[in-house]
Amino acid sequence: EFQAIEDQLEKPSSGANPYVGTMKVLQKELAQFESYMKPYALEALGILEQNGIAANDFNYKDSGTVLKYFREFSKGQFYSSKGPRIQSALAAGSNWGSKKGRNYDALTRLADSQLMPILKAMVDYEKAHVRRYNSAKEVLKKFHAFGLIADITRKLKAYKEANNIMLLADAPKFLNGVINDSDTPFIYEKVGSHFRHYLIDEFQDTSGLQWKNFFPLLKDAIDQGQASMVVGDVKQSVYRWRGGDLQLLQNEVGQAIGGHATDIRELTANYRSAEVLVDFNNAFFAKAPGIISETTENPMAAEAYRDVIQETKKYPGKGFVDITFLEKPDEDEDWTSEVMKRLPLLLEGLQDKKIKLKDIAILVRKNDEGQRIATELMQYQHKQARPGYRYDVVSNESLRLDTATSVNLLVSALRYLHNPNDAIVRGQLAFEVNKGKPLGKIFLEAGRSQMKELLPGAFLKETGWLNRLSIFELTEELIRMFDLGREESELAYLQAFQDLVLEFSAMEKNDLASFLEWWDNIKAKRSIQVAGNVDAISILTVHKAKGLQFKYVIIPFLNWKLGHDKQTLLWVRSDKPPFDKMGYLTVQYKSNLLETYFDEDYRQERAKSYLDNLNLLYVAFTRAEEGLMAFALKPNKKRGDGKM
Numbered sequence: 001e002f003q004a005i006e007d008q009l010e011k012p013s014s015g016a017n018p019y020v021g022t023m024k025v026l027q028k029e030l031a032q033f034e035s036y037m038k039p040y041a042l043e044a045l046g047i048l049e050q051n052g053i054a055a056n057d058f059n060y061k062d063s064g065t066v067l068k069y070f071r072e073f074s075k076g077q078f079y080s081s082k083g084p085r086i087q088s089a090l091a092a093g094s095n096w097g098s099k100k101g102r103n104y105d106a107l108t109r110l111a112d113s114q115l116m117p118i119l120k121a122m123v124d125y126e127k128a129h130v131r132r133y134n135s136a137k138e139v140l141k142k143f144h145a146f147g148l149i150a151d152i153t154r155k156l157k158a159y160k161e162a163n164n165i166m167l168l169a170d171a172p173k174f175l176n177g178v179i180n181d182s183d184t185p186f187i188y189e190k191v192g193s194h195f196r197h198y199l200i201d202e203f204q205d206t207s208g209l210q211w212k213n214f215f216p217l218l219k220d221a222i223d224q225g226q227a228s229m230v231v232g233d234v235k236q237s238v239y240r241w242r243g244g245d246l247q248l249l250q251n252e253v254g255q256a257i258g259g260h261a262t263d264i265r266e267l268t269a270n271y272r273s274a275e276v277l278v279d280f281n282n283a284f285f286a287k288a289p290g291i292i293s294e295t296t297e298n299p300m301a302a303e304a305y306r307d308v309i310q311e312t313k314k315y316p317g318k319g320f321v322d323i324t325f326l327e328k329p330d331e332d333e334d335w336t337s338e339v340m341k342r343l344p345l346l347l348e349g350l351q352d353k354k355i356k357l358k359d360i361a362i363l364v365r366k367n368d369e370g371q372r373i374a375t376e377l378m379q380y381q382h383k384q385a386r387p388g389y390r391y392d393v394v395s396n397e398s399l400r401l402d403t404a405t406s407v408n409l410l411v412s413a414l415r416y417l418h419n420p421n422d423a424i425v426r427g428q429l430a431f432e433v434n435k436g437k438p439l440g441k442i443f444l445e446a447g448r449s450q451m452k453e454l455l456p457g458a459f460l461k462e463t464g465w466l467n468r469l470s471i472f473e474l475t476e477e478l479i480r481m482f483d484l485g486r487e488e489s490e491l492a493y494l495q496a497f498q499d500l501v502l503e504f505s506a507m508e509k510n511d512l513a514s515f516l517e518w519w520d521n522i523k524a525k526r527s528i529q530v531a532g533n534v535d536a537i538s539i540l541t542v543h544k545a546k547g548l549q550f551k552y553v554i555i556p557f558l559n560w561k562l563g564h565d566k567q568t569l570l571w572v573r574s575d576k577p578p579f580d581k582m583g584y585l586t587v588q589y590k591s592n593l594l595e596t597y598f599d600e601d602y603r604q605e606r607a608k609s610y611l612d613n614l615n616l617l618y619v620a621f622t623r624a625e626e627g628l629m630a631f632a633l634k635p636n637k638k639r640g641d642g643k644m
Contacts, residue, residue: 207243274319
């Protein structure tokens with residue numbers, strides 16, 4: 001995790017910037033490689049031109065051929081010799097030319113006599129130096145991001161020291177520095193005098209620093225003959241992006257405590273799911289980890305799932321699993337659109353079986369997927385709903401504050417008070433207040449600043465006084481002036497918004513401009529909380545569903561990638577020159593790293609990311625008690641696409 005290496009990224013406060021020197025060294029590596037290859041390539045192209053050999057004379061012209069190889073390096077561009085056509089050309093000069101071409105014999109003789117030695121010299125140099133060249137190239141691609149992160153880290157540390165503050169995220173690292181590998185650090189002495197036993201739950205999501213801080217407590221208790229308990233499931237480790245390390249539970253805890261003081265108990269009974277679901281998960285997860293371990297050439301997945309088989313203790317002979325594979329649509333269509341057409345019908349079918357909405361959960365991989373489902377189900381309910389059926393949902397997305405009419409009107413009024421001369425702000429407020437009226441007239445009058453017919457008179461008369469109020473008093477007055485409390489369905493949103501205002505008021509700043517900026521940053525993350533007994537479908541991400549259970553689970557978009565689905569930076573280092581003197585560097589996670597000094601970092605990250613997503617699937621599949629339903633894109637049998 002980043003905290004473990006951030007101290008090594010700090011730029012010295014005095015003297016020359018070391019990163020400038022590092023960048024020059026890397027650029028020199030590229031220039032040296034390209035300057036060696038370029039003269040050879042130019043010489044080869046010169047020989048071809050002198051002898052009247054053109055692209056049409058080559059087998060496959062310049063598509064992956066030696067001609068392409070020479071041309072790219074003559075321009076100072078790297079081109080790999082690993083392609084089958086270049087390898088074929090290395091084997092014999094007769095493989096260079098097109099046998100149907102008029103210059104086939106001439107090109108064959110030329111290849112054997114003059115061009116083959118040039119090609120072999122270039123390929124030999126490439127093989128000897130390409131990993132070093134590619135390593136420098138990959139580091140340089142993200143070097144500006146690396147420098148920016150290092151500089152932000154240094155400035156953040158300086159700010160914390162100047163203001164005598166510490167981030168909550170710094171606490172584990174700070175505590176670890178105090179402990180400093182002591183067996184009985186003084187900071188735990190008082191704690192140890194009060195507690196004799198410790199229980200640490202969800203241990204599979206514990207970070208390395210947290211474990212170093214927990215260990216002295218556990219060790220001290222064990223040395224005094226007191227028992228403690230660590231509980232976790234490596235198959236449900238889904239927070240590696242937050243520092244969680246499943247290897248701690250899988251291996252390191254037992255090794256650190258010692259076999260003589262460790263009693264490992266594997267729980268094999270399943271008290272949640274019906275027999276059919278347990279059997280399905282047993283069969284699926286007994287097979288899938290082996291495939292992933294074989295694909296990644298890493299035993300990590302297979303080892304994590306070695307104890308996956310469970311026994312049924314609930315609903316023997318009952319339950320169902322229904323996974324629908326959809327055909328891939330045309331290029332201009334999205335397969336998820338078909339899912340959204342089928343989802344309401346599936347919900348209607350469940351209601352036909354007398355299943356309550358509160359017993360149904362829809363699990364998604366990403367928040368925006370949940371927002372889409374909530375939005376489209378609400379639209380379906382208003383436009384296409386069949387009599388006697390309901391499609392009510394409860395989710396962070398459907399209950400977000402910025403989706404509430406009253407909150408949007410309130411924020412628009414605040415923006416108007418902050419900047420009444422902004423035509424867009426005037427138009428937005430006029431629209432929120434006059435919904436249902438002709439838009440053309442509303443925006444025309446707002447654009448001309450003719451707001452008297454659009455807004456309450458009391459609001460327009462008291463704008464000067466309102467601007468002098470505190471944020472909390474201001475929102476109370478606006479709620480009164482616009483009569484926002486008349487809608488009972490909006491009261492929960494207004495109350496939650498006022499709670500946010502109070503939260504902001506406790507900060508250092510309390511002016512309107514700062515509040516509006518703060519609101520823009522956090523509005524997508526704030527929603528109202530509702531009681532758990534509301535009869536509505538729950539929409540959750542898989543992460544938020546961990547630890548929960550539902551009678552029926554629907555996974556509408558079961559098509560996420562096994563690897564990373566967005567650009568990811570890796571922190572790497574190497575003992576090979578010149579990187580051995582550079583410490584930690586950043587590179588982008590991609591298969592190109594296999595041809596660098598950082599290939600093992602890539603392989604490790606690939607294995608871990610595949611296991612992360614398998615664990616997410618395990619969490620999703622094991623939330624259901626009686627029924628599991630999913631929609632997935634029909635797999636491509638011709639090739640593995642790295643998706644589930």
